[in-house]
Amino acid sequence: MAAERVIEIEGLRKSYGDFEAVGGINVHVDRGEVFALLGPNGAGKTTTTEILEGYRQRTAGTVSVLGHDPARGEHALKQRIGIVLQSTGVDPFLTVRETVEMYGGYYPSPRPADEVIDVVGLSEKRDERVRRLSGGQQRRLDVAIALAGDPELLFLDEPTTGFDPSARRNAWEMVKNLVALGKTVWLTTHFMDEAQYLADRVAVIANGVIVAEGPPSSLAGRDQMQTTIRFGAAAGAPTPPELGQVADGKGALRLSTNQPTKVVHDLTGWALDNGVDLEVFEVSRPSLEDVYLELTGGEEGTA
Amino acid sequence: MIREIARQFRFTNKAFWRNPASAFFTFIFPLLFLVIFTALLGNSTTTLPGTTVSIKTSTYYVFSMAAFGLISACYTNIAISVVFAREGGILKRLRGTPLPARSYLTARVAHATFVGFLLVAITVVFGRLVYGARIPGATDSLLFILTLLVGAGCFAAIGLAVSGIVPNEDAGPPIVNAIILPLLFLSGIFIASDNPPGWVNFIGRVFPVKHLVDAMRASYLGVPFHWSDILVMAIWLVGAVVVAARTFRWEPAR
Numbered sequence: 001m002a003a004e005r006v007i008e009i010e011g012l013r014k015s016y017g018d019f020e021a022v023g024g025i026n027v028h029v030d031r032g033e034v035f036a037l038l039g040p041n042g043a044g045k046t047t048t049t050e051i052l053e054g055y056r057q058r059t060a061g062t063v064s065v066l067g068h069d070p071a072r073g074e075h076a077l078k079q080r081i082g083i084v085l086q087s088t089g090v091d092p093f094l095t096v097r098e099t100v101e102m103y104g105g106y107y108p109s110p111r112p113a114d115e116v117i118d119v120v121g122l123s124e125k126r127d128e129r130v131r132r133l134s135g136g137q138q139r140r141l142d143v144a145i146a147l148a149g150d151p152e153l154l155f156l157d158e159p160t161t162g163f164d165p166s167a168r169r170n171a172w173e174m175v176k177n178l179v180a181l182g183k184t185v186w187l188t189t190h191f192m193d194e195a196q197y198l199a200d201r202v203a204v205i206a207n208g209v210i211v212a213e214g215p216p217s218s219l220a221g222r223d224q225m226q227t228t229i230r231f232g233a234a235a236g237a238p239t240p241p242e243l244g245q246v247a248d249g250k251g252a253l254r255l256s257t258n259q260p261t262k263v264v265h266d267l268t269g270w271a272l273d274n275g276v277d278l279e280v281f282e283v284s285r286p287s288l289e290d291v292y293l294e295l296t297g298g299e300e301g302t303a
Numbered sequence: 304m305i306r307e308i309a310r311q312f313r314f315t316n317k318a319f320w321r322n323p324a325s326a327f328f329t330f331i332f333p334l335l336f337l338v339i340f341t342a343l344l345g346n347s348t349t350t351l352p353g354t355t356v357s358i359k360t361s362t363y364y365v366f367s368m369a370a371f372g373l374i375s376a377c378y379t380n381i382a383i384s385v386v387f388a389r390e391g392g393i394l395k396r397l398r399g400t401p402l403p404a405r406s407y408l409t410a411r412v413a414h415a416t417f418v419g420f421l422l423v424a425i426t427v428v429f430g431r432l433v434y435g436a437r438i439p440g441a442t443d444s445l446l447f448i449l450t451l452l453v454g455a456g457c458f459a460a461i462g463l464a465v466s467g468i469v470p471n472e473d474a475g476p477p478i479v480n481a482i483i484l485p486l487l488f489l490s491g492i493f494i495a496s497d498n499p500p501g502w503v504n505f506i507g508r509v510f511p512v513k514h515l516v517d518a519m520r521a522s523y524l525g526v527p528f529h530w531s532d533i534l535v536m537a538i539w540l541v542g543a544v545v546v547a548a549r550t551f552r553w554e555p556a557r
Contacts, residue, residue: 083399089391093321
């Protein structure tokens, strides 16, 4: 069965006066996918997302979300999507459950409020007033509200910005739960590990254009890039086999290879045969972060 | 649509009473002022402006404060709370849900009207019990309710229009009050002046505050009622809706 296109973007442009926030991007998302738009602040993530959500009008290009043009603000589309904006508020004087019930009531077939509250892990706080929730809990409530109408497609705009590491872990588990429910997720983030952990597919956006797209494991040919091996033995050890290594300037040797398995085998075999203790031994593949920094010009400090 | 509005009304109502600041200021001020003004100005009698009907000063203030209550509930409260909801991102979030804007706004205005009616009722009953505010003629209940409805709609619409020109949350209360307070003074809400200068009379005739309190007093006390009062408020209502449609914003200024 051919994958169903949930989001289809072609040649999308958005200008604010002379400034082009989005400079002609093509992206698609299939049903059941978690898609991450990754990029530094100001790269055009939120602009793109808000065009998909119907908050902004595009300057040029075509956009289809669940078969609708979001710019029309159609009721029929709003009933099928859930939105977690980068920053939003809720009435501070309602309880968690009342809030989820209120928003659920706007949709034709809402999920039971208690169920949604459980999914985001706010069960303990269901009768607490919103104003008494912590920042992380309010963010979960944002997600609960977006889920209240049982949407097919969920937009998460930087869902974990400002979270401490354990809160982020929890939020990730929450998103994994959504995937298990069969939702399609459009996620924006500037955290590499978040995209890597959650997304089936990632597009890296920088200065309004997409500079790479693919599964996190092979993004921008990451899987074909050479593996770096760094090693060093105690002084006076015999000379290692010639594998293309050079001194790395920190007292160890470094080499790059397309055949890491073989090279590691050769190296450790040589060490065992000669009774050499490898005091330094590191094998590293380019991380998604390396790829990202290279693609976005390394200007992002928060990565 | 009606069910949608009723549902939204219930949630708005729940949140309103749980917010101590808004409930307190909306409800306490009119009664507090009523007590202060009657204490200061005594329980003497005064002649209703433009008539020969003589009423107690407290009776005069009961309607001034009832009108003040209605204006607080509809204009002040709507303008400030809409700015709060907008700057806090509540309106933007709502915009992304299937709830139609008209249902949300109708529920808000209906709730403000409900609070306004409650305030008028409390003020009138309080005035009667505590000061024995006496009614010289027969109350025309239908006219009184019509006056309150048109007044509530008029001031709620102005509140929505004003919310659009308030740039951010901090500017809300000062701007909203700076618009209404001088008008309340110039319209004889706080101080009844027998012989105000011409420009004060002019302000009273142009803006809707004096028309509201005059129409409330006339219909309630059974003295000659001027339909021009209703007309002026209706014109303001329509004008404010037109302005609000242009100035109203769903997203925070940022």
